[in-house]
Amino acid sequence: MSAVGELFSQKRKAKKISLAKVSHDLLVKQEHLDAIEKGQWANLPEPTFAKGFIKIYAQYLGLDTSKILPLYRREYDETKYPHKQSPLQIKKRLMITPNKFALLLFIVTIAIFASYLLIQYFSILSAPKLEIISPPDDLTTSVPAITIDGRSEKEAMVSVNGQFIPIDDQGKFSYQYKLTQGKNTIEIIASKRLSPKSKVTRLVRLSK
Structure with missing residues (x-):
């Protein structure tokens, strides 16, 4: 003491x-x-x-x-x-001045813009979604033609066995496909520039 x-x-x-x-x-x-x-x-x-x-x-x-x-x-x-900072000193350091606010706003704007660019970048590089609504896989039918219904992305190009088909502004498509007797392998592909392709295969059998 x-x-x-x-x-x-x-x-x-x-x-x-x-x-x-x-x-x-x-x-x-x-x-x-x-x-x-x-x-x-x-x-x-x-x-x-x-x-x-x-x-x-x-x-x-x-x-x-x-x-x-x-x-x-x-x-x-x-x-x-x-030396310990007094509450007044801490408060002064935390006080937001117009310059600090402008800098913060600039940083937030840059961060949002960078995030947007990253999202667009990965969107371009990712394979387009492709969903086939009909026909189901491994279908047997006696009808010589089937309707291929599905949806993809509106920016994508869709082909059925190498034949490009129209797609609407919502990414939906519908295509009449003529079957041959026996087993028909139908390959539907969605593609975008610089992106990997998405592919779905349907097996349809035409019976007598």
Whole structure:
């Protein structure tokens, strides 16, 4: 325990006053009063406030502040105080100025634009979706023609066994396909520029 802290502790105990009462009377946190009595100066707020606490605590106990403060200064080198940011300093750092807001807006705009480009890039490089609604696979029929219904992407080109077929602005298509006797393998392909192809195969048997 430090010499200064010992003076406070002895005087308080001699007066039979608890730290809790001192804290209540002076409106100073008990942990700060405890740090003063133990000489744990680094646990106190910055030196300006620490000296204020020491002064009012000394006056409260009837100690001579003209002697206490010099003892404190000899005991503790304030230049070694681990500077902590006050709430005011933190608030000032967090305050958004017009320049900071403009910079933030610029960064957000760039991020949104970059995200859009990435989405478009991967959309171009990804295979187009292709869904065949009819006919079902492995179908046997006696009708010599079937309707191939499906949907893809409106930017895609769709072909049936190498024959390109029209597609509407919603990506839907419908195509009449003539069957030959026996097994018919129908290959439907959707393709886009620079993208892999999507392929669906249907097996249809024409029976007599």
